[in-house]
Amino acid sequence: MVRIRRFEEEAGKLMEDGKIPGALHLYVGQEAVASGVMEHLSNQDQITSTHRGHGHLIAKGGEFDRMFAELFGRSTGYCKGKGGSMHISNIALGMLGANGIVGGGPPIAMGAAFSNKFRKTKDVAVAFFGDGASNEGSFHEAANMAALFKLPCVFVCENNGYGEYTSQANHQAIVDVADRAAGYGMPGVVVDGMDVIAVYEAAGAAIKRARSGQGPTLLECKTYRYYDHVGVRGMGLTYRTDEELEIWQKRDAIQAFEKQLVKMKVTTKKKIENVYARVNKDIEAGIKFAEDSPFPEPADLLDDVYNTGGAS
Amino acid sequence: MSEAKKQEPRKLPYVAAITEGVRQVLQEQDNAFVAGEDVGEAGSVFGYYQGLLKEFGPERIYDTPISEKGIIGLGVGASATGCRPILDLMFMDFLGECMDEVANQMAKMRFMFGGGATLPVTVLTMSGAGMNLAAQHSQSLEAWLAHLPGVKVVMPSNAYDAKGLIIAAARDDNPVFVVLNKLSLAMACEVPEEPYEVPIGKAEVIREGKDLSIIAVGRMVNEAMAAVKPLAELGVDAEVIDVRSIQPFDTETVVNSMKKTHRAVVVHEAVRFGGFGGEIVAQLQELAFDYLDAPIARVGAPFSPVPFSPALEKVYVPNAQSIVAEVKKTLGL
Ligand SMILES: Cc1ncc(C[n+]2csc(CCOP(=O)(O)OP(=O)(O)O)c2C)c(N)n1
Numbered sequence: 245m246v247r248i249r250r251f252e253e254e255a256g257k258l259m260e261d262g263k264i265p266g267a268l269h270l271y272v273g274q275e276a277v278a279s280g281v282m283e284h285l286s287n288q289d290q291i292t293s294t295h296r297g298h299g300h301l302i303a304k305g306g307e308f309d310r311m312f313a314e315l316f317g318r319s320t321g322y323c324k325g326k327g328g329s330m331h332i333s334n335i336a337l338g339m340l341g342a343n344g345i346v347g348g349g350p351p352i353a354m355g356a357a358f359s360n361k362f363r364k365t366k367d368v369a370v371a372f373f374g375d376g377a378s379n380e381g382s383f384h385e386a387a388n389m390a391a392l393f394k395l396p397c398v399f400v401c402e403n404n405g406y407g408e409y410t411s412q413a414n415h416q417a418i419v420d421v422a423d424r425a426a427g428y429g430m431p432g433v434v435v436d437g438m439d440v441i442a443v444y445e446a447a448g449a450a451i452k453r454a455r456s457g458q459g460p461t462l463l464e465c466k467t468y469r470y471y472d473h474v475g476v477r478g479m480g481l482t483y484r485t486d487e488e489l490e491i492w493q494k495r496d497a498i499q500a501f502e503k504q505l506v507k508m509k510v511t512t513k514k515k516i517e518n519v520y521a522r523v524n525k526d527i528e529a530g531i532k533f534a535e536d537s538p539f540p541e542p543a544d545l546l547d548d549v550y551n552t553g554g555a556s
Numbered sequence: 557m558s559e560a561k562k563q564e565p566r567k568l569p570y571v572a573a574i575t576e577g578v579r580q581v582l583q584e585q586d587n588a589f590v591a592g593e594d595v596g597e598a599g600s601v602f603g604y605y606q607g608l609l610k611e612f613g614p615e616r617i618y619d620t621p622i623s624e625k626g627i628i629g630l631g632v633g634a635s636a637t638g639c640r641p642i643l644d645l646m647f648m649d650f651l652g653e654c655m656d657e658v659a660n661q662m663a664k665m666r667f668m669f670g671g672g673a674t675l676p677v678t679v680l681t682m683s684g685a686g687m688n689l690a691a692q693h694s695q696s697l698e699a700w701l702a703h704l705p706g707v708k709v710v711m712p713s714n715a716y717d718a719k720g721l722i723i724a725a726a727r728d729d730n731p732v733f734v735v736l737n738k739l740s741l742a743m744a745c746e747v748p749e750e751p752y753e754v755p756i757g758k759a760e761v762i763r764e765g766k767d768l769s770i771i772a773v774g775r776m777v778n779e780a781m782a783a784v785k786p787l788a789e790l791g792v793d794a795e796v797i798d799v800r801s802i803q804p805f806d807t808e809t810v811v812n813s814m815k816k817t818h819r820a821v822v823v824h825e826a827v828r829f830g831g832f833g834g835e836i837v838a839q840l841q842e843l844a845f846d847y848l849d850a851p852i853a854r855v856g857a858p859f860s861p862v863p864f865s866p867a868l869e870k871v872y873v874p875n876a877q878s879i880v881a882e883v884k885k886t887l888g889l
């Protein structure tokens with residue numbers, strides 16, 4: 245969680261300072277979801293992510309150097325600078341991509357789950373998507389097919405209350421996206437997405453169910469993004485209140501978990517400080533790696549459009 | 557002095573010209589409404605509906621869920637039954653989400669019903685690269701639309717045309733896509749305050765010249781104009797045509813220009829292969845073969861998705877320099 249939080253904070257600054265080009269959708273506030281779910285997954289298990297995908301890749305084992313390099317558009321990035329933030333991915337880690345298309349992920353995760361079943365592996369595919377994305381037809385088709393074919397798939401809806409600048413109340417007539425699960429014939433579970441242990445436990449049950457051939461689950465995590473839809477301050481629209489943000493920040497998943505661990509004497513304040521120090525060092529090294537890396541060459545443009553038989 | 561200033565023509569940026577066009581349509585047509593993602597309170601992520609919710613209220617401006625198939629379907633059903641919807645498809649790249657509603661329903665309904673349905677629906681959508689938004693937020697897919705009998709497609713290159721084409725689109729009793737460009741949003745020019753139409757299906761010769769015709773689509777018109785001066789320095793007097801409407805396409809204006817100059821370079825931002833430019837070239841050689849003094853050249857993007865890295869996007873998107881280079885080749889300079 246700390247790795248995600250610190251990465252996103254720095255990435256946000258770099259974007260607003262104009263050092264990272266394009267648009268970043270940052271994950272600050274939602275860390276418990278990616279962290280709690282990914283704890284159960286190996287590199288062979290697959291995930292599909294969203295436009296807000298850095299946290300998912302970090303939790304799946306993404307390294308800061310290649311991530312920053314991608315965000316900076318360098319040839320050493322996870323996608324050789326061709327994808328950027330919105331398409332960051334790494335197949336070796338089972339990360340089938342952030343996605344610029346809202347609702348782009350669930351059908352792909354369903355396909356990966358189909359493949360897992362077809363190839364008789366024990367791997368599970370997890371689709372992360374937002375409350376807003378739950379209104380795309382792609383999600384419904386994927387959920388129905390996953391349930392019909394009893395696929396090893398978990399649909400994790402990160403309900404942060406907004407799709408861009410539109411509140412959930414203004415984009416769907418239900419409160420719990422998980423209610424929709426009944427319509428597909430799969431369990432629907434609602435969990436506090438600010439409580440990493442609760443996410444961990446609920447995700448554990450869903451993933452176990454998927455792995456053992458009992459089919460998909462729709463797991464809804466109630467969460468909140470602290471930053472604007474894009475960047476940190478974003479467009480500066482007043483679509484939500486400072487008070488609302490404060491209420492959620494008071495329940496910050498990282499702070500709560502740290503307190504809990506200290507109270508349980510699992511760790512100490514000092515050890516937690518060391519975690520931050522280590523993460524900060526990684527970040528510094530990652531940014532330096534990115535800044536020292538070359539840009540792709542114009543000649544690289546036409547590579548990777550097709551597989552022409554070379555190594556990929 | 558202040559009196560004289562008042563007389564000066566009013567300049568408006570592209571973004572504000574869009575707003576004004578939509579506002580005047582809403583004023584003029586009681587059964588027009590706007591529907592799309594974040595078009596209300598947010599005024600669109602590009603800002604061009606700002607103020608409209610306040611002015612017209614939630615009965616005319618509808619925020620929709622992120623459901624593009626639903627948005628276009630809403631427009632098909634509503635337009636077939638007496639409304640004149642203005643739909644917002646935030647990024648043109650999202651056409652993929654709703655192409656059935658566009659291609660199989662909106663475009664064909666009237667024909668399939670033997671003329672029994674009329675669909676006065678307008679879709680505003682944003683195209684174009686240049687902002688490091690990568691492969692799924694930067695495309696120019698107008699050729700997908702122009703290939704569909706039943707829809708019209710216009711591409712304003714400047715603020716004046718943006719307003720006039722939006723008004724013409726909304727008054728048209730057919731589905732019309734107004735394909736906007738994100739890099740042009742801040743570009744200002746003279747825009748009259750009163751409502752006016754820019755005719756759909758008419759190209760415009762925006763600079764007369766005698767040596768060669770540069771036939772440009774959308775934002776590339778501005779790049780073509782930027783190429784005029786460096787070309788003049790090479791002794792080339794270029795004519796520049798703003799195609800403005802790719803469906804219907806103004807064959808006559810383009811052919812007449814080429815009959816005069818005997819040479820042409822066709823320019824669009826979309827991928828060159830299979831782009832609309834191929835249609836223009838085909839028509840020119842069909843109708844004016846005898847006038848041609850050189851093969852007609854095409855400028856367009858390479859055959860790859862739009863890359864994220866600024867280092868790659870810079871070389872990917874056609875610009876004045878690539879136009880000059882192509883003109884030189886055509887003229888053997
Ligand atoms: C198909 C499609 N429609 C619209 C968009 C524009 N868009 C990008 S993010 C977003 C909001 C997504 O909301 P949600 O799924 O709740 O995810 P969150 O941003 O809250 O993480 C929208 C509308 C898009 N990228 N793709």
Ligand SMILES: [Mg+2]
Nearest residue numbers: 374375406407
């Ligand atoms: Mg959301």
